Amino acid sequence: MDEPSLAARIRVVLVGTQHPGNIGSAARAMKTMGLSRLALVAPERYPHADADALAAGAGDVLAAATLHADLAAAVADCTLVLGCTARSRRVPLPEHGPREAAAMALDEAAGGGEVALVFGRERTGLENDELQLCHAAVHIPANPDYSSLNLAAAVQVLAWELRSAMLGRAPAAQVEPRDPPASHAQLEGLFAQLAETLDAIDFHKGRAPESAMRKLRRLFLRSRLDAREVRLLRGVLADAQRMARLAGGGEHP
């Protein structure tokens, strides 16, 4: 797959951006590196003259940007969601550097997947429930004494690594044929049914269900399930649910 068609499968998602100028600068950073798909999740002020001004010649990227109420909506069709984070995170996820993340993103795009690179709020980054939607975290190993990259600077580093990797790719890198990867929505459907099943088989036994679900989500997100595997697992869950219903009938006739 050639370079533009790979780039077309990779979107940048900015979540809760506070300063509209940063949206413009991010659009410019993207376009210089050949990326054009921008998704905005609940920006604080947008549209805004500062965004237009700082986009400079990347006004077309801004004009084509999509707006979403929450991150789940922005990544619903994505098969790989990478969340950029500062190091001290409370949600444990596999963590990659920018170069490794760029390679993952391109592999995914080359295999027909849809990739999101997600950047959080200027001050506070991504929230825990947003990180839960990510398959992996990307961390820019900045100076530990001053790791405060500007939002557009972080976008620039990731976009550069993507471009560098695209340019470095042999024209026809053979990617192992794979079943279509599961979309975000398919995975969330699986997780919802898993949560119901755990309840039905009385797995929690009074404990808070969050901890187990968090661990199971992490495991299955890391596994990069394909759509067929999601169907297989949901089939297993459906039978477990059926048994639980029968058992409920058996216990309380």
Place this chain on the structure above:
Amino acid sequence: MDEPSLAARIRVVLVGTQHPGNIGSAARAMKTMGLSRLALVAPERYPHADADALAAGAGDVLAAATLHADLAAAVADCTLVLGCTARSRRVPLPEHGPREAAAMALDEAAGGGEVALVFGRERTGLENDELQLCHAAVHIPANPDYSSLNLAAAVQVLAWELRSAMLGRAPAAQVEPRDPPASHAQLEGLFAQLAETLDAIDFHKGRAPESAMRKLRRLFLRSRLDAREVRLLRGVLADAQRMARLAGGGEHP
């Protein structure tokens, strides 16, 4: 030589910068990547409140910046001078990408040399007589349809490549601690219980069980489960088996 002492031999030189805000943003980009030596050649407006504002927490880099009347003065003690340029140059110089340039700079610093990374004016770049002072040119292979990187963005890309190369030379890359991976025996125990559970919940419904088990094994092997995750999954399976027993009791009392 360790990372700070390598960084101490590398300076960023901004020539004829027009917008003082870009000087501040460049200082910030440098500091996030562990660079601290900034030299300013005939900036149009400096000092300036915009520079201070955009430097954010990198005010120390600005405060320590040296001011020079021309590029020759700023690089007088340098043993390697790399000039960042757009592609169409009129002075033929060996040209390198950012990664190659970063490796050259570190080699030079590690050998005891002094390195300058030189960035020209926002609109017009470096002049011919300035390029004549450079040992080589650095070119960021941007989108040919829109190659207009902001000055601070170009500094960010080069500074990131330097940092990445420095960290790559570090003796031991830090690997995130992880729970101990599951042993072969633990995984086989999980798969055996999974097979039993599929039987118990009547998942196969007359089909040969091998196909589903093969797919599930592949999925879980790929996930590189740790021992704790194996225990969690086996707990879920145990409850599903318990429900199946209760259901069996309900069906055939």
